[in-house]
Every structure is written in C-alpha cells, then in structure tokens.
Amino acid sequence: MSTFDRRQFMQLAGVGGVVFVSGLGKPALAADTTSGSASEDFFFVQLSDCHWGFEGPPNPDARGTLPKAVAAVNALAQAPDFVIFTGDLTHTTDDPQERRKRLKEFRDIAAGLQVKTVRFIPGEHDAALDKGKAFKEFFGAMNYTFDHKGVHFIVLDNVSDPGAQLGDEQLAWLADDLKKQAQDARIVVFAHRPLFDLYPQWDWATRDGARAVDLLMPHANVTVFYGHIHQEHHHMTGHIAHHSAKSLIFALPVAGSQPKRTPLPWDPAQPYRGLGFREVTAETKAAEYLIVELPVQKA
Template sequence: MDRRGFLGLGAAGGGAVFLSGLYGMAWAEGHDDFYFVQLSDSHWGYKGPANPEADSTLRQAVTAVNSLPVRPEFIVFTGDLTHTTDDPAERRRRMTEFKQIVAGLAVREIHFLPGEHDASLDNGAAFRELFGPTHYSFDHKGVHFIALDNVSDPGARIGEAQLAWLKADLSRQASDARIVVLTHRPLFDLAPTWDWATRDGEQAMALLMPYANVTVFYGHIHQEHHHQSGHIAHHSAKSLIFPLPAPGSQEKRAPLPWDPAAPGKGLGFREVEAEAGLADYRITEFPAMKA
C-alpha cells in the first residue's frame, strides 16, 4: 500500500481520533518522509453534560490510532491531558490513569505537552513528575520540533527563561530549516478575553519570524482554526472531549451542547501532507465518527 492508498482509506473510514500527519507526497517512492499523530485536549477526569461518555472517549482514540493501516512514527499530545482539579493527589491520579490508557498506543514514541488544566495550579510540578520536561525540542528526519510551555505560568506566559532557551535552540538551526512548533495555547491573540492567547506570544513569534519554514500546531480551543502570521501558519486541533464555540462568537466561553443523536459532532481528526524536503503542509479534516 502506498501513501495515496492510505489517504483513501482514511477519508473513507474516519475514526474517533484527532491526528496530524506530516509526510511527503512522494512517500511511496522511497523518500525519507513520515507522518505523526496529534491528539489534544482529552481532559481525562472530566465529568459533566458536555460529554456524558467522557470515560470512554480516550480509549476509543487509542483503539482508532492502533487501527490505522500505517503506523505513525510518533504521537504528540498538545495539552490538557487531564481535567483540572484543586486536589494535588487527584491530579496525579488522573495523570497516572491517563498515562496507563495511552500506554496502549502501538507506537515507538509519544511526546507530551501540558495544558493549563494539567499545569497552571502547580506550575507543572505533577506533569514533570509523570511526563518529564514541559518544554523541549527534538529532531525527526530533517524536521526540528519545538515544544513550548505557555501554560505552567498561571499568567499564560512563556516567560523570560524559556524565551532565552528558545532563542538558543533556534540559533542552532539554519534560516531555512524545517521547524514545527508544538504548543497548547495559541501564540497569537485569537480571543484574549477567553484566555485564547499567550501574553508574551509576540516575543516567541519575533524569535521564529527570521526562519523561513515554520508551522505551529496547537490545541486549547477545541476546534479547527487556521491563522497566518506573516509566513508562519498556525493550525489548531479539535478536542477529544467536547467542542467549543467559534472565537468571540458569544459573551462567555462554554462547551457546545451535547447532542446524543450525534455524539461525535464537533470532534474529528486531521491529516497534514507535506512535500518531501519542503515545509508545505496540506491539511485535511475528517469527522470523528460516522453519521
């Protein structure tokens, strides 16, 4: 089966998972291309009317990912792994349960990012205990990935220390390097009154702007959204728990009502195609469940 065949199966089959694939269109011709899966905002531990099936959605996603005809080379979770709680013991319990569930994913690597539900109440202490650093970078087949933490600071800032780290990390990259930034909150002011912004995000963007091939994947807003900052594209992932309204479309941010006739409404997955050797990502969105 070649990559085109895999795309056809993906479009026909759907699945309860949110994924971003990064791979070359010439994959079948032997180029060193790849794709990865992105899941976001699973909010393990949530209980409420916005998703009465919250205790099974994450497990459905694990099953769906393991059913993909081509195994992803790695998976990224872009934050809000768990739902917020004031109880430190409960926070760790939820993270432990989440970790046990996603351990069933049949992949070699999983990269985790915190969301504000995971990290803002203890500055990321529990997250670091169970998942490791809240910001880091790694390389995969010619693409440099940067995971930024804009949630551990309760003020929604990246912070001077991490910005200095980002500057140093970028200084080791060529100006035309292929760079993918992973984060939870958007790095631009999407809807600041809804907490859909990063207060010092413009400083991170200023550091990224000199690099010609940068793409940002994030979560937090529980819906597909695409934004352009100059030559830098930002793409948000849908949630694994419930959808949220369009940015600024109403006075208060609140989950969209649960529809028992269409439990997957507002949930979905995506694939992102890239030409081999270039930073040109083509995104295709699919519904999470069959109608």
Template sequence: MDRRSFMKLAAVGGGAVFMSGLYGRAPAAAGKTAAAPYEDFYFVQLSDVHWGFTGAANPDALHTFRKAVATVNALEVQPDFIIFTGDLTHTTDDPKERRQRMAEFKDIAAGLTVKNVRFIPGEHDASLDNGAAYKENFGPSNYAFEHKGVHFIALDNVSDPGARIGDTQLEWLKNDLDKQAKDARIVVFTHRPLFDLVPKWDWATRDGDKAMALLMPYSNVTVFYGHIHQEHHHMMEHIAHHAAKSLIFPLPAPGSQEKRTPMPWDPAAPNKGLGLREVEAEANKDYKLTEFPVTRS
C-alpha cells in the same frame, strides 16, 4: 501512507499529520545545524483529552480516549511518533487527584502500539502547581528534538498561571533557534495559541509576541496547538498556525458569544465537532491540510 489508512483514524479527536516528499537541502552556514536528508514520515497529534472530566458536554468521557487509542492502534501503517498537545487531564484543586488522573492517563496511553509518544502540558495539567505534577509524570514541559530532517520544538505556555512563556524559556528558545539554519524545517507545538485569538477567553499567550519575534526570521515554520477545541487556521506573515480539535467536546467559534462554554452534547451526533487533520508536505510546496470528521464506530 495512503488516504484509506488515514480514514481509519476517523474516530480520533485531534489530528493526523502526514509529512511527505521533502528532500535534503544544501549544507547549513557555519555554526548552524544542517538538517539530515528528509525522509517521508507522518505523526499523529491528539489534543485536549481532559481525562477526569465529567459533565453533560460529553457523557461518554470515560470511553472517548480509549476509543482513540484503539483507533490509532488499528492503523495499517503506524506513525513515527504521537504527540499530545496539552490538557491531558481535567483540572482539579486536589494535588492527590491531579496525580491520580495523570497516572490513569498514562495507563491508557501506554496501550498505544507506538511507544514513541510525546507530551506537552495544558493549563488544566499545570497552571495550579507551575507544572510540578506534570513534570513528575511526563518529564520536561519544553524541549526540542530532530526527526528525519525536521526540527521540532515543544513550548510550555501554560505552567505560568499568567499564561506566559517566561524569560527563561524564551532565552532557551533563542539559543535553540540560533543553532538552526534560516531555511530549516521547524515545527512548533504549543497548547495555547501564540497570538491573541480571544484574550478574554484565555485564547492567547501574553508574551507570545516575543516567541513569534524569535521565529519570524526562519522561513519554514509551522505551529500546531490545541486549547480552543476546534479547527482554526491563522497566518502571521509566513508562519501558519493550526489548532487541533479536541477529544472531549467542541467549543464555540472564537468570540462568537460572551463565554466559551462547551457546545451542547447532541445524542444524535455524539462526535460532532471532534475530528482529525491530515497535513501533507512536499518539497517547495505549501502544507496541504485536510480535515476529516469523527465517524461513529
């Protein structure tokens, strides 16, 4: 996957993740899962589509998602899979409308050439009904899977209206991690950050510290999340956390103003604040992240 192909993603809000050059490692200790020999691959992350949003923050809201789908489909090399990291739809108090928006979102996402597409909920999708409509349409809100030597974990920190992961899911996470070697390649997807970024803006997970305590013993963990509608990087000891940009509108820098109101729409630069990310991984090297702006088609 070359740089030119990545640039063809330039109309996508969210992130493109390219993981390359990792190799197999020694067998895991007894009782632990040994990763398969690593093969190069990449996946695409999209976040915060907010299908159903209407407002001055993005007058083009009816078309942005469709443009993203078309852009991903135009890639010369298709990703192994695509993941949407929450807020697939915009919140509504009407259960019927909530399901209608999810159905419309699914119809548009079905236009992706890649059929290995995964989802996690955002609070706009799940907090008003504890994830009931989300699960009807997209299946479990937390899960794990293996892909070419990497262990992926999707956490739900939004279905609880109190912004908690919850004891049941934390026990599930512990049991899942117990099966992994301490040097396993682990990638975690969440919607909200697992650390206290700006709690008064709801940019936190109230029991995120418990999840992080479970992850800390593992030496190769990276977290990708959404929710804050902008690029942001944070280290907790050896674990890096990377926020994705949004497909709907950008939000202000963390804590920079009293309320987290959307950044004003700029007709001269309609894609300002939207973009994508390239992340490269090589054996025995840190992840390399490169951010690209969205360009007008």
C-alpha cells in the same frame, strides 16, 4: 476520507483532535524520533485536549473518546513515526492526589498506543495550579526540542506560568536554540495555547507569544500546531502558519460568538460533532502540509 488536489493543498498550507502527517508518495518506515537524518517524508499524530477526568454534559461518552482515539491510531495501516499530545491531558482539579490519579490513568491509556515514541506537553488544566510539578513527575520536561528526518521540532510550555506566558527564561532558551538553526530550516512548533492573540478575553492567547513569533520570523519554514480552543482554526502571522486541533472531549464556540466560553451542547443526532481528528500530509523537502479533518466515529 476527503482529499485535496495540489492547488488546494498549497492554498491550505499557506494559510491541528488528532493530526496526522505523512509523506507524499512512497511511505517512510517509522523511525527513532531523536534521529536528525536527512529530509524524508514521514508521518506523525497529534492529539489534544483530552481532559481525562471530566464527567457529565456535554459529553456523555467522556471516558470513551480518548480510548476510541487510541484505537483509531492503532488501526492505521501504517504506524506513525511518533505521537504527541498537546496539552490538557487531564481535567483540572484542586486536589493534588486526584490530579496525580488522573495523570496516571491518562498515561496508562496512552501507553496502549502501538507506536515507538509518544511525547507530551502540558495544558493549563495539567500544570497551572502547581506550575507543572505533577506533570513532570509523570511525563518529564515541559519544553524541549527534538529532530526527526530533517525537521526540527520545538515544544513550548505556555501554561505552567501563572501569568499565561512563556517567560524570559524560556524565551532566552528558544532564542538560543533558533540561533543554531539555518534560516531555511524546517521547523515545527508545538504549544498548548495559541502564540498569537486569538481572543484574550477567553484566555485564547499567550501574553508574550508575540516575542516567540518574532524569534521564529527570520526562519522561512515554520509551522505551529496548538490546542486549547477545542476547534479547527487556521491563522497566519506573516509567513508562519498556525493550526489548532480539535478536542477529544467537547467543542467550544467560535471566539466571541457568544457571551461566555461555554462548551457547545452534545447533539444526540450527531454524536461527537465538533470532536475529531485530522490528517496532514507532509512533504518535508518542500515543507508542505495537507490537512484533512476526520470525525470521531461512533463505536
């Protein structure tokens, strides 16, 4: 596992797969994620873009990478405080019955995580065709908030609207929630699509995401974790850092690097290349993050 010194750490934090967040110094014990207790370093895991139900190239181990990730999380020396999946839990299908079958299978695999709390948000593959009806049957609300050890978490749904947007109602909900937060509150936002225009030609954007960023801008300590683009990417909108997570099914090319958004081919010499997970170390008192990318290991 690679590490960063403090200077590198701050450079990266200023600029989420699986994302690990853990405390600097003495580890904290896992706790109820609904707790709004005082600031304390802690540890959580983000997984994204599992696409359960996808078969064939470019991943000959399409049914293996998600269980491998679950096993990797369970093998951690310290259990994370919580785990969150940030969308595209399943691969899209026009068949409502098959969609529910995939969601159930995914839920059953995720249930193998040996942690107290697991949270979910949808991706467009899970929710776009039925506006999230099946997703809600299995996983509940698609946008919500929770507080944990002095950090306010906001989960946004930017996939169930056919227009690939948050919508006026959700933006009003976000504005109302943010009014209750101090300007120096530590805020983490989870979404599936990027909230900024990374590459709209490939659907790598949220049509009204700029409105959400504008609402977040008055707050000094905001970090956004998202998925959707199947690769590591870091971006700043003002002082707000956005970090994308790698996928657990296939990698996608850098925006605009090829004519079409087709998955990168599987490399037998480097299996799982482009897939993986990352470790993020958080010291909540300073709202700092250390991110370390880790590969999926061959079983």
